[in-house]
Amino acid sequence: MFTPTAIGFVRSPYTDTKAIPKGLGARHDAEGVLEILPEFEPGLTDVEGFSHLFVLWTFDRSEGFELIGCPPIDERPHGVFATRSPRRPNPIALTVVELLGRDGRLLRVRGVDMLDGTPILDIKPYLSSVPAEKLRRGWIAEAEERGRS
Ligand SMILES: C[S@@+](CC[C@H](N)C(=O)[O-])C[C@H]1O[C@@H](n2cnc3c(N)ncnc32)[C@H](O)[C@@H]1O
Numbered sequence: 001m002f003t004p005t006a007i008g009f010v011r012s013p014y015t016d017t018k019a020i021p022k023g024l025g026a027r028h029d030a031e032g033v034l035e036i037l038p039e040f041e042p043g044l045t046d047v048e049g050f051s052h053l054f055v056l057w058t059f060d061r062s063e064g065f066e067l068i069g070c071p072p073i074d075e076r077p078h079g080v081f082a083t084r085s086p087r088r089p090n091p092i093a094l095t096v097v098e099l100l101g102r103d104g105r106l107l108r109v110r111g112v113d114m115l116d117g118t119p120i121l122d123i124k125p126y127l128s129s130v131p132a133e134k135l136r137r138g139w140i141a142e143a144e145e146r147g148r149s
Contacts, residue, residue, distance in 0.1 A: 006119035007043075008036035008105075010057065012112045017061075020113055022072045024147050031100065032112035034120060041105040044123075048102050052126035053109070058119050059091035074143040082138060096126050 011033040014020050021027060034055065036044060047053070065087045068077050080088050097109035107123075 004058070004121050006037070006058075007040045007122065008034055008120045010055075010112060010114050010116065010118040010120060011035055012114055012116045012118065014112070014115050017115065020115075024073045024144055028095075028111045028113045030112050031108065031110050032097075032114075034097075034107040034109055034123065036105040036107070036120070036123075038105060044102065044105065044107070047099070047107070047123070047125070050099060050125040052096055052098050053107070054122075054124045054126050055095045055097055055109075055120060056122040056124075057093045057095065057114055058121055059086040059088070059093055060119055061115060062086040062091055065089045065091075074139065076139070076143070078139055092121065 013030055013032065065080065066085070067080050069080065069083070069085055069087065070077050071083045071085060084093075086093070093114065095111065095113055097111040100108040100110055102108070
């Protein structure tokens, strides 16, 4: 295995998890900045051409994990690997953000759902090759259906 190190930090409007939208239909429109450390800036070469990015980051302020738990959008329990819970065996998170612009080692993005100062592990271009009609949304679709009725 390897010891992860931060390639940068997120500048986000959120300083409290309670302020981050949660629940069915929650929208993530908040803007923030991915501040990449100077030694990694050459790795951003050509990133401007992509509209969206995958950001891998760490839940640095969550403790422990729960293999079965109830997410905020459902009163029914689910396995941690069927959710996006912050309390997981390896506290790694994945967020898709829209790239609004780049100023040197600063990436302005929309769609942050992480706290200010969150360490960034990696950035990759977002490329989706799965056609919408092939996607199944599991228990989330069921919870949404129950919420409508
Ligand atoms: C449900 S997780 C989803 C994160 C990511 N989009 C994913 O799917 O892996 C988002 C929640 O993690 C929590 N969170 C955000 N930043 C965090 C941090 N740095 N440490 C621990 N928890 C954090 C907040 O409660 C936020 O609403």
